[in-house]
Amino acid sequence: MATFKHISSKNADYGDAEKYLTFEHDEFTMKPTLDPNGRLIPREDYRITSLNCGGEDFAIACMRANLRYRKNQKRDDVKSHHYIISFDPRDGPENGLTVDRAQELGERFCREHFPGHQALVCTHPDGHNHSGNIHVHIVINSLRIEEVPLLPYMDRPADTKAGMKHRCTDAAMNYFRAEVMEMCHREGLYQIDLLHGSRNRVSEREYWAQKKGQAALDKQAAALAAEGKPTSPTKFETDKEKLRQTIRSALSSATSFEDFAGKLLQQGVTVKESRGRLSYLTPDRTKPITARRLGDAFDRAAVLSTLEQNAARAAAQSATKSKQPVSIMSRLKEAKTPNVERVIDIEAKRAEGKGVGYKHWASIHNLKNEARALVLYEQYGFKSRDELDAAITAARSELSDTRAGLKKTESLLKEKKEDQRNLLNFIKTKPVIDNLKAQKSEKARRAYREQYESDFIIHESAKNYFKRKGITKLPGRKALWDEIEQLTVRQNEEYNAYREQKARVRELETIRDNIEQTLHGTQSRQKKYEQEH
Numbered sequence: 001m002a003t004f005k006h007i008s009s010k011n012a013d014y015g016d017a018e019k020y021l022t023f024e025h026d027e028f029t030m031k032p033t034l035d036p037n038g039r040l041i042p043r044e045d046y047r048i049t050s051l052n053c054g055g056e057d058f059a060i061a062c063m064r065a066n067l068r069y070r071k072n073q074k075r076d077d078v079k080s081h082h083y084i085i086s087f088d089p090r091d092g093p094e095n096g097l098t099v100d101r102a103q104e105l106g107e108r109f110c111r112e113h114f115p116g117h118q119a120l121v122c123t124h125p126d127g128h129n130h131s132g133n134i135h136v137h138i139v140i141n142s143l144r145i146e147e148v149p150l151l152p153y154m155d156r157p158a159d160t161k162a163g164m165k166h167r168c169t170d171a172a173m174n175y176f177r178a179e180v181m182e183m184c185h186r187e188g189l190y191q192i193d194l195l196h197g198s199r200n201r202v203s204e205r206e207y208w209a210q211k212k213g214q215a216a217l218d219k220q221a222a223a224l225a226a227e228g229k230p231t232s233p234t235k236f237e238t239d240k241e242k243l244r245q246t247i248r249s250a251l252s253s254a255t256s257f258e259d260f261a262g263k264l265l266q267q268g269v270t271v272k273e274s275r276g277r278l279s280y281l282t283p284d285r286t287k288p289i290t291a292r293r294l295g296d297a298f299d300r301a302a303v304l305s306t307l308e309q310n311a312a313r314a315a316a317q318s319a320t321k322s323k324q325p326v327s328i329m330s331r332l333k334e335a336k337t338p339n340v341e342r343v344i345d346i347e348a349k350r351a352e353g354k355g356v357g358y359k360h361w362a363s364i365h366n367l368k369n370e371a372r373a374l375v376l377y378e379q380y381g382f383k384s385r386d387e388l389d390a391a392i393t394a395a396r397s398e399l400s401d402t403r404a405g406l407k408k409t410e411s412l413l414k415e416k417k418e419d420q421r422n423l424l425n426f427i428k429t430k431p432v433i434d435n436l437k438a439q440k441s442e443k444a445r446r447a448y449r450e451q452y453e454s455d456f457i458i459h460e461s462a463k464n465y466f467k468r469k470g471i472t473k474l475p476g477r478k479a480l481w482d483e484i485e486q487l488t489v490r491q492n493e494e495y496n497a498y499r500e501q502k503a504r505v506r507e508l509e510t511i512r513d514n515i516e517q518t519l520h521g522t523q524s525r526q527k528k529y530e531q532e533h
Contacts, residue, residue, distance in 0.1 A: 004180045006168055007082040010075070014059035017080060017139045021048060021122040047103040048122040051110060052145065061118050062141040069163040071143050078142050081166055085109065085180055086135040088190035095189050097134055099125050105183060106136030113153075113176065114138070116146035117166060142166050209238050240294060243269065243280060247298055255311040260303065276300055392508045399501040406494040413487040420480050422462040427477070429459035 009017070023040045024033040033041050053061035062080075066072040072079050085106060091097035103123040110119050117140040125134055147162045153175035158164050184191035213236035221234065237245075246267050254260035261271050268283040278300050279288035291299040346362045354362075432455040439445040449456060466474065 003086045004177050005084045008078045009080045012079055014062045018058055021137055045125050046122055047099055049107055051119040053118050058120050065143050065145045080142055081140050083138040086133050089133045091189045099123050102134045102136055110138050114140050116144040116148040117141055244294055251306050255314050388512055395505045395508055399505050402498045402501055406498050409491045409494055413491055416484050422465045425458050426462040429455040433459050
């Protein structure tokens with residue numbers, strides 16, 4: 001699958017481009033690799049050709065042209081454009097692609113699409129990752145030295161004139177990609193659709209970040225192995241790749257955009273829609289990452305399409321499930337939290353004056369809750385009354401510990417809020433106190449104190465508060481606020497846990513009482529039957 005990339009360069013030394021193409025460079029730092037004597041190491045195998053240079057060296061020819069047309073003289077001018085056509089590794093063994101044939105295709109592509117530009121065309125037999133993908137580098141001087149006909153990707157007359165500069169627009173890149181696809185199709189080479197993006201879009205920067213991170217992990221693993229310590233294979237993931245996995249996880253189960261946004265928010269990721277485009281903000285960033293930078297699988301259209309499919313699948317499963325006959329006991333077992341209530345003592349209620357209608361309702365109520373108690377007894381896996389009593393004791397102990405922790409957190413939170421209140425009072429009144437020194441006479445100071453008496457009282461009270469606590473250095477306002485926020489979150493979590501544990505204790509106790517009542521009622525009915533017969 002051939003790919004097509006573009007890199008613009010502001011480097012005024014055109015010789016560096018030729019040096020990169022013909023000598024070995026470090027794949028991470030992009031600096032030349034030197035031998036033990038400090039000399040450059042030539043690449044083992046490559047093909048290189050210069051075009052439109054008039055027999056001169058590429059760098060000299062480019063500098064002469066720039067001086068003649070007085071272009072590319074400023075620091076920020078784009079001096080050259082670097083295009084790379086990478087072929088699929090399978091094209092060599094399966095389709096007969098060789099370095100010479102790839103060089104010929106690159107020269108033909110350059111003559112057709114970059115006429116009038118001085119250029120270098122160089123083919124390498126392998127990529128950075130040694131995957132065997134033959135690739136062609138086309139480096140052109142941004143300045144055009146000849147007038148050329150209007151090509152399909154050009155959109156203004158100046159693009160054809162000599163002395164004008166090459167412009168790599170979005171339209172031009174789409175045209176070049178289409179031409180690369182057509183070339184691969186014509187030559188019988190592997191190819192993918194370059195015009196409709198990719199589901200996972202990995203930029204050059206992210207690619208090298210992943211390579212460097214993986215190299216660091218491999219180096220660390222090698223060091224551990226040398227020391228005889230256990231190692232495990234680890235794959236380095238960039239922040240963008242982690243975000244992609246988080247989005248995929250949320251998309252796998254969400255059925256609506258609100259559900260999708262809620263699942264992402266649980267992971268600390270905020271999704272935002274603006275002008276029909278989605279962007280994702282992670283907790284460690286201040287600027288969101290657009291879906292376009294992550295890949296086409298994360299844009300608005302793809303996300304909404306996936307959500308629609310999930311919703312349709314969930315509706316179909318629900319409809320299929322509702323058609324299947326389910327017994328009352330099965331429904332009780334599948335219920336998430338059956339509402340188990342205590343069994344009513346019907347005889348006692350009848351003695352209080354309740355009528356026949358109440359007796360009928362209470363009988364049904366007791367039967368339902370006795371059945372629910374038995375279902376839950378089985379679901380929790382209890383095999384004896386002792387196990388149920390032990391579970392109740394453990395649940396009560398856990399509830400007691402959670403209550404103690406909650407009380408401690410509430411006390412600490414109350415104390416921190418009091419610290420915050422006194423700190424704010426101290427900070428708010430400090431300018432008034434400091435301004436007392438500006439009063440030059442005793443009479444003026446006395447009048448000033450009388451005018452701001454309440455501020456002096458508040459300030460002194462806050463000062464004494466911290467003095468009683470033995471605090472000599474006042475806490476930071478932001479740090480104190482963060483601590484209160486963390487304590488509030490912890491208090492809410494502990495309170496939710498306390499409510500759940502309290503409900504569990506009540507449920508277990510109700511199960512025990514209902515089972516006892518059921519057994520007692522069964523024994524009473526059996527005894528009555530024996531007496532009557």
